[in-house]
Amino acid sequence: MEGRLTGWGRTAPTTARLSTPTTAAEARAAVRAADERGLLARGLGRSYGDAAQNAGGTVLDMTALTRVLALDLERGLVTCEAGVSLDRLMRLLLPFGWFVPVTPGTRYVTVGGAIGADIHGKNHHVSGSFGHHVTRMRLLTAGGEEVELTRGEELFDATTGGMGLTGVILDATIELLPVTTSLMSVDTERATDLDDLMQRLESTDHRYRYSVAWIDLVARGAATGRAVLSRGEHATPDLLTPRQRRDPLAFHPRSLPAAPRGIPGGLLRTGTVGAFNELWFRKAPRERRGQLQRIGAFFHPLDGVPEWNRVYGPSGFLQYQFVVPYGQEPVLRSIVEQLSRHGCPSFLAVLKRFGEGGPGWLSFPMPGWTLALDLPASVPGLGPLLDRLDEQVLAAGGRIYLAKDSRMRPRTLTAMYPRLADFRALRERIDPTGAFTSDLARRLAL
């Protein structure tokens, strides 16, 4: 079946043949049948740009490969097929007192996608990225052979963060995190400006397993960079009310109706977004300790509105996420000021401190500050602005996240990822005919 595909940002659509394997054997047959336009595995399509598209070629929709193959409730290990979503794992595992080791801002990502993008969450400074918790995986390589990969192997590290370009991940084993309740104990505080925010994050982040700050990029002047810090830990049963204690591991996330189709563009302007950010900032308590929040409210607030990406209208949006190393705070500050001055209607930009990077060759996280923000693609002058920011991030020794990118220049990327040359050489060696490729790979010459 031919299908028009975009990423979550709904920009740059291309057409591919969609194939939905339900078994590893069917996936293997699809890899063998792929033509010179190549093949790519796609999960739930949550990467923002063109990472899960393959124009003119084959796209394997992995979301029907959803078997859980093994579950070790003693040691906290789950082995499942690549199409299993984190939502499914949470629903399955929480009643047994286990939680996924890393969750991004949405539960609707697959295990295969989580490894391919080597995703991170609010606990990166403590737990590292998703790949750090994967003990083994099975990969379908060019030509349709299956290989078993374990930590420390070259191909394992190239696949972690490899954006699906080394092959099709079939299944993986993940180490889980033990929890005693399904609630979060959350501390919230406001920061009046960027300096206050960075100071608060720097001095007390180590006390929390999960930490993130929502930052208001529309506020200008003295309020530039004002933010709401939201940090927490899995609650222990003693913190729960007697009623909550009856079923401490209950997990029944609810969601509102989906955002409708056909929302016109231009709804999100600096005026509307500014008003939203003002409300969001005012609504947050100046300081509150130990508030109990559900997992959905703490980790995945946007999952409450299915298809929320439609609010950006037909021209879509993009997410810009970069990291700059510690010590480059002036660059971070300057970028926040430039975004604020340009009048970028970005709501809910997120600032976080990363811990150590992982072994993934194209893995994004590195020790430093990471800022992620959504921007409507229709903002005037956005292209040149982001190109200038790219240069500043690069000069500061930082990088841009591939799972979010939809517009970078190839040569900027090459300079940002020192192991990209190795990655290209490996692909040349194990996949000389280019059996695996994507729009992202074509655009950035991965």
Next chain:
Amino acid sequence: MMNALGDPQTLLVLGGSSEIGLATARRLVRSRVETVHLAGRPSPALDAAAAELRGLGAQVHVHDFDAAAVDTHETVLGKIFAEGDIDVALLAFGVLGDQEQGEREPMAAAAVAQVNYLGAVTSSLVCAQALRRQGHGALVVLSSVAGERARRSNFIYGSTKAGLDAFAQGLGDALHGSGARVMVVRPGFVRTRMTEGMPEAPLATTADAVAEAVVTGLRRGSETVWVPGALRYVMSGLRHVPRAVFRKLPV
């Protein structure tokens, strides 16, 4: 690949020495285009265009292409597409011809139709096939307001553009859903070498303004672009003027 902001990376210009083609290439190279294929008949103007774009930092490949030689288009253009994906193919060739000479010498009129219509049909079809295979890409066709309603003073040229315009619209509909698309550009009177010495029509424009409109149209995903934009309304009025009146208008 076209990025999220509608900026392409590879460009093919059919009619590589066309002023509008060069102006468009110049703008696109300044944003994201790194590879440009210039297809045209060998000439100093073609070499100069290639040199200028190289100076802007693009990798430029020059191909010997004759719009009138319709039987060569599959081979010549097929080779270019075989070298890699093309994000935007700009069909920029065309000749104005001499209306009076055309009326006297039918073969002169046929030569205009050969380039502007037949040559455009074959080369567009080759491009469309390749773009469909790629699953992405835009074919930009330079039509003209002259094709919107035939005028006494240049109906030979106008009729070729009318045919081309209709063809390109249909081709765009045929490509719908394939990932590839067609954008039809209808400039008014453009001050170029081709129109040098001719009396200027109202709302005259420049090659650079057309180029800007092409780039904006690509970003927006437009299907039809008028240059200047006001022509859309002028022409929708003129289209309904009775023949007896239209014939006497000084246009």
